[in-house]
Amino acid sequence: MSHMQRRRSRRAKVVRRDVKDNPWVDYKDIDELRRMMTPNGKIYSRKRLGTTAGEQRRIAQAIKRARYMGLLPYTSGTV
Numbered sequence: 183m184s185h186m187q188r189r190r191s192r193r194a195k196v197v198r199r200d201v202k203d204n205p206w207v208d209y210k211d212i213d214e215l216r217r218m219m220t221p222n223g224k225i226y227s228r229k230r231l232g233t234t235a236g237e238q239r240r241i242a243q244a245i246k247r248a249r250y251m252g253l254l255p256y257t258s259g260t261v
Contacts (some may be wrong), residue, residue: 207237
C-alpha cells in the first residue's frame, strides 16, 4: 500500500465555537485540557492538535489559567 492510498482519520475538534463562531476554550474543563498536554505536563504542538494559531493561543492561555488556579499541575509528579 503506497503512502497516497492510506486514509487519514479525522481528529475530533479540540476547540469549541461560541454562538458567533469564535474559538472558545474553558479553563475549568480539566479533562479536555489534559488531552492537550503530554503526561509530563507540556502543551502539545499545533501540528499534533490540528489547531490554528489563534486557537493554540487560547488553549495555552486556558492551560496556564488552570495551572494558576491549581486545577492542573505545572509538571508531572514523577519528575
